[in-house]
Amino acid sequence: MERRLNLEDVGRRAGVSRSTVSRVVNGGHVSSETKRRVEAVIAETGYRPHAAARSLASNSTGVIGLVIPSAAGTLFDDPYFGRLILGISSATNEVDMTLALFLFGDGPDERSIISRVVTPGLVDGVIVTATTRGDPLIDHMQGTNMPFVVVGRPDNAVSTFCVDVDNRAGARTAALHLAALGRSRPALIAAPSNTSAGIDRRNGFLEGLAEAGLSVEDRIAEGDWSQDSGRIAMARLLGGQPDSVFVSSDRMAVGALRAVSEAGLNCPRDISVVSFDGIVPPDLTTPRLTSVVQPVTEVGERAVRLLTSVIGGASTTPEHVVFPTELAVRESCGSTAQARPGA
């Protein structure tokens, strides 16, 4: 097998120097005749520049890392991360970059992988996602000079770039919607309180209720994002005879819906359900789920754009991008209003 060819070889075949070929490849100034000749040789030989050599010389790799901690077991059961990856991937493709995935669990061994993330010459920057409160990962990143952006709202958001959705406002809208429907005994199935989304959705919902003069009293339970935890939480809450419930994620809401029907109750007649995410295809549940839709894919795309601008030095002062959410009204809340277009 013959040796891979390099810039020099291509140059020799085209009768020009290494530098000229490099200029053709990278879009520098070259006379059109020379350019044509060089391009012909490249097409003919199938020459591709060596990524590692390029990285070494230019001090930039064209790779961005995506860090997902606590990626154990159930992670991918929730479509959230899949969507996020899809958004990030399509954005990296668009700017001709490569996506490196760093998944790890909580084991001490696995955490040591973190250090691989900041290996110089491996990635140009990283997107860190879904950390729990107090996770040392963000602090660790801050201690390096690796550019990074956070998807979500980290503890000390002030000093980091981040992209998030307005969980609080979205949940508040859900509360106001239930109140507007005349529901007076709302319940809450919260998401884990060690995550920013969990906290924000809980607070936003309670805030909205308070505005409407309502309260969950003791009708509150916490799930772990899984469908089954939603079912269990709902089964328990039913004892408090709620007439409505805000479930902090679609996935848990599917479980909650099941608990409702298992208890012989009817949604939306006996109980209104509003959830968060807008990620479960509407037709998958009966009744179709009213949900606060968050633009996951857009968040991913925006995170890539923000990161590239940080890498390029265009952004230097921490910036927070917050996406609005939109309430998609369907049948599960018992609203008589039409589903909005795009819901």
Add this chain to the structure above:
Amino acid sequence: MERRLNLEDVGRRAGVSRSTVSRVVNGGHVSSETKRRVEAVIAETGYRPHAAARSLASNSTGVIGLVIPSAAGTLFDDPYFGRLILGISSATNEVDMTLALFLFGDGPDERSIISRVVTPGLVDGVIVTATTRGDPLIDHMQGTNMPFVVVGRPDNAVSTFCVDVDNRAGARTAALHLAALGRSRPALIAAPSNTSAGIDRRNGFLEGLAEAGLSVEDRIAEGDWSQDSGRIAMARLLGGQPDSVFVSSDRMAVGALRAVSEAGLNCPRDISVVSFDGIVPPDLTTPRLTSVVQPVTEVGERAVRLLTSVIGGASTTPEHVVFPTELAVRESCGSTAQARPGA
């Protein structure tokens, strides 16, 4: 901001040469006293070798690529790919390699990303997954000298390394199980016939039926892996009054179950359901799904191991790893047998 330090700098601080530091880092032979001193400097300075420089010099990147074509929309709704990624990721972590993800749709633009996959100096090898029959991707890979293994069964499997599950035998087992339960009007919800899994599961099921002297006659429909396609297919098949059905994926089976109950029928009393994947948590459906379990995570791990051995030159003649499946008997088939341990 001071310059990143390199081997030379570390060596200077420890009073040794570049080469010696390199040997300490890579586990060469160094006297214990020197080693101690160098390691102290490394710990103190937080030195990390530059990945790109290392790749260039050693001609190996420590990165493996995972290629998933047709990654549009619904891809991640099926937990299959998530599990596969999890398995692959944990295996790469174990051998201290990094995972690069190449997702793309079918658009002509997107397909061009393929060429990025084989960029020299970017990845050491790639795992190609889930291609449809006749996809030019495999041929394209074969035209390069990039090591690769296929997850699944490619068209001309003879000349490629691949890791697959025994879809055919698994589906056959499902058929025999239904036959053993005394069902005589079996139906089939097949998976897309442009995928090897779709073909193998269909053929295996038909083969098993034939052995048992049964036939699906016209009780056959094809879904697209999605839950809703399963529901639609089942709704249609019900017209043929089947007493049992083999659904080619868990995801579609969930939809099928829904169609059964929407038709006012009872599973398993009126109709036995057996599916394939073993990927949907049993408690998520009523009744719990009897399914042919495939070891997705293990497939991913094995693919990484096989690939590294190809990269290392340890494997040179195409090798096919086929994992067996196991029938997990639960309630949806109407079997009176106990669920097996581990089901």
Add this chain to the structure above:
DNA sequence: CATATGGTTGGGAGCGCTCCCAACAAGGAG
């Protein structure tokens, strides 16, 4: 005619590492 200008091109230096070979010291064998 000399000089300035601008578009092209070539080649040196260097990115940080690995690989290899030579150098050296310290013993043990002859």
Add this chain to the structure above:
DNA sequence: CTCCTTGTTGGGAGCGCTCCCAACCATATG
């Protein structure tokens, strides 16, 4: 005492690229 071995170390060469500066040519200008 010399020779060989073994263990340890240093440094040259080179991986394939980018970046920069100098050289060159042609044309425009004084």
